[in-house]
Amino acid sequence: MTRLTLDHLNVGYGGADIVKDISLSVGSGEIVAIIGPNGAGKSTLLKGLAGVARVTSGGLEVDGTDLVPLSPFERAIQGVAFMPQDRNVFRTLTVTENLETSAWGHDDIRARMDEVIALLPTLSGYLNKAAGGLSGGQRQMAALGMTLMSRPTILLVDEPTAGLSPNLVGEMLDVLANLTRHAGIGVLIVEQNARAALTRADRAVVLVDGRLRRVGPAAELAGEPDFGALFFGDHA
Amino acid sequence: MQLILNAIASAAVLAPAAIGFTLIFTLFRYTNFAAGALMTAGAFAAWQMNDLGLPIWLGGICAVAFASGLLMLSDRVVFEPLRGRSGGTLLLVSIALSVIIDNVIRFAYGTQIRAFDLPLRPPLTYAGLRFTPETLSVIGISVVATLAVGALLAFTRLGRALRAVADNPSLSSIRGLPVPRIEAAGILLAGALFGLSGTLAGLDLAIEPNLSWALTIPVIAAAIVGGLGSPLGAALGAVIIGLAEELTVAFISAPYKGAVGFVVIALVLLLRPQGLLGRAVERK
Numbered sequence A: 001m002t003r004l005t006l007d008h009l010n011v012g013y014g015g016a017d018i019v020k021d022i023s024l025s026v027g028s029g030e031i032v033a034i035i036g037p038n039g040a041g042k043s044t045l046l047k048g049l050a051g052v053a054r055v056t057s058g059g060l061e062v063d064g065t066d067l068v069p070l071s072p073f074e075r076a077i078q079g080v081a082f083m084p085q086d087r088n089v090f091r092t093l094t095v096t097e098n099l100e101t102s103a104w105g106h107d108d109i110r111a112r113m114d115e116v117i118a119l120l121p122t123l124s125g126y127l128n129k130a131a132g133g134l135s136g137g138q139r140q141m142a143a144l145g146m147t148l149m150s151r152p153t154i155l156l157v158d159e160p161t162a163g164l165s166p167n168l169v170g171e172m173l174d175v176l177a178n179l180t181r182h183a184g185i186g187v188l189i190v191e192q193n194a195r196a197a198l199t200r201a202d203r204a205v206v207l208v209d210g211r212l213r214r215v216g217p218a219a220e221l222a223g224e225p226d227f228g229a230l231f232f233g234d235h236a
Numbered sequence B: 001m002q003l004i005l006n007a008i009a010s011a012a013v014l015a016p017a018a019i020g021f022t023l024i025f026t027l028f029r030y031t032n033f034a035a036g037a038l039m040t041a042g043a044f045a046a047w048q049m050n051d052l053g054l055p056i057w058l059g060g061i062c063a064v065a066f067a068s069g070l071l072m073l074s075d076r077v078v079f080e081p082l083r084g085r086s087g088g089t090l091l092l093v094s095i096a097l098s099v100i101i102d103n104v105i106r107f108a109y110g111t112q113i114r115a116f117d118l119p120l121r122p123p124l125t126y127a128g129l130r131f132t133p134e135t136l137s138v139i140g141i142s143v144v145a146t147l148a149v150g151a152l153l154a155f156t157r158l159g160r161a162l163r164a165v166a167d168n169p170s171l172s173s174i175r176g177l178p179v180p181r182i183e184a185a186g187i188l189l190a191g192a193l194f195g196l197s198g199t200l201a202g203l204d205l206a207i208e209p210n211l212s213w214a215l216t217i218p219v220i221a222a223a224i225v226g227g228l229g230s231p232l233g234a235a236l237g238a239v240i241i242g243l244a245e246e247l248t249v250a251f252i253s254a255p256y257k258g259a260v261g262f263v264v265i266a267l268v269l270l271l272r273p274q275g276l277l278g279r280a281v282e283r284k
């Protein structure tokens, strides 16, 4: 079942479009990885989906609902959870407070917290620390936990493994993969750890200069001999 | 000792407003120079109700509601359309707002000095300290209000949300927080605190339109000394300003009292821009 549909989507910040002509769909229980060089527009694409950057033309739907006219808040209510690449936690709040605040409007916060901590058990080691004082990896864990507090149907995650130790990279991606399959959510993930992401993703897209360079099954892309070139955007 | 009691009494008047000012500053990143005018409007609202025959505590509640509504109204009319403008622009706008409120009060009530209609009771003495029953009420109410707002911010869902929005409004919307509603709650709360401080000022001082100027700078100074972060910081800032004012009156000269706030603001900005308790305020 298709959850998220992008139809010839263009996204920008008010000037020229940064991301151009993206058509893509993400199904229920599916992980789609976005890879590409720095500055390709990966974050801009996710921001456009979350409503933080402006969709200048094209269609964007979640479960049949047109997202384009909706604010970031309204998109969140529609089940879209976006984990930004940076400034993704409330630094002056504790980790517990960050999680609680991310389930505003729900009265089963305790149950959701337990659920998220069960998924990301390392969180329990620093629940009472101010998020501003966390290490990079701890912060990413907290930020991912916050996105899960809303029990999203669409998860947009921007480099969640940045700053994580190598063993935690695999762990976090596995958590995402399991969650995706079991809860039937659709995941769009931007990853620098391309190989690690491709082993968990169903499909992958390569974004270069704001355009989709390649779309295909993750395993197929990972196996291509010129994978490195694709990833780094060389015009080889 | 008498000096310390007097300082605590002035601090008690300033503290709720300093907390309100801090709340507005952390949510919207601007210096609301209309703090004193809102307090004065509150004082006059309380006086008006008192004059109409309501007991002073009811007058105080009316003042809290009135100042809260007035700050909300001024936000909708002037500040909301300018959201995202620089702090300097909003400061100027708030100075203009302050002048408008002051003049409306002057127009309506003249420059005559007024006081609440309170039963005349002799000052109490205890351990060599002289104080009126009103002083005790002012201190008690202020302490309770400070602790209540502190608890609200620390322990309630709304308090957490207010801190989250103050920390990062964009992330707040992304995480599904109804930011405009939470901001509105913050504005109402800040306005209520201005109204409360205004009523306390009316109990402690004389009620006249010039009150506005006498209050604005100390309130802002207290908030800045307190680090523009926590309510307890703002309350502590109020105590420090109160002390500095009383020391000035005792050892320099009463007319210089009004300069204390300016001097303290200048000193803090020079020596410790993050305030006494605060962390560096992030510029946006």
Ligand SMILES: Nc1ncnc2c1ncn2[C@@H]1O[C@H](COP(=O)(O)OP(=O)(O)OP(=O)(O)O)[C@@H](O)[C@H]1O
Binding pocket: A013, A018, A036, A037, A038, A039, A040, A041, A042, A043, A044, A045, A085
């Ligand atoms: N807020 C903004 N306003 C204007 N331009 C922006 C903004 N954010 C990013 N850009 C521009 O958009 C382009 C794409 O940036 P984006 O952050 O989307 O790249 P990215 O693929 O996520 O890179 P990275 O791998 O470094 O995270 C860049 O040229 C950048 O300068």
Ligand SMILES: [Mg+2]
Binding pocket: A042, A043, A044, A085, A158
């Ligand atoms: Mg990026």
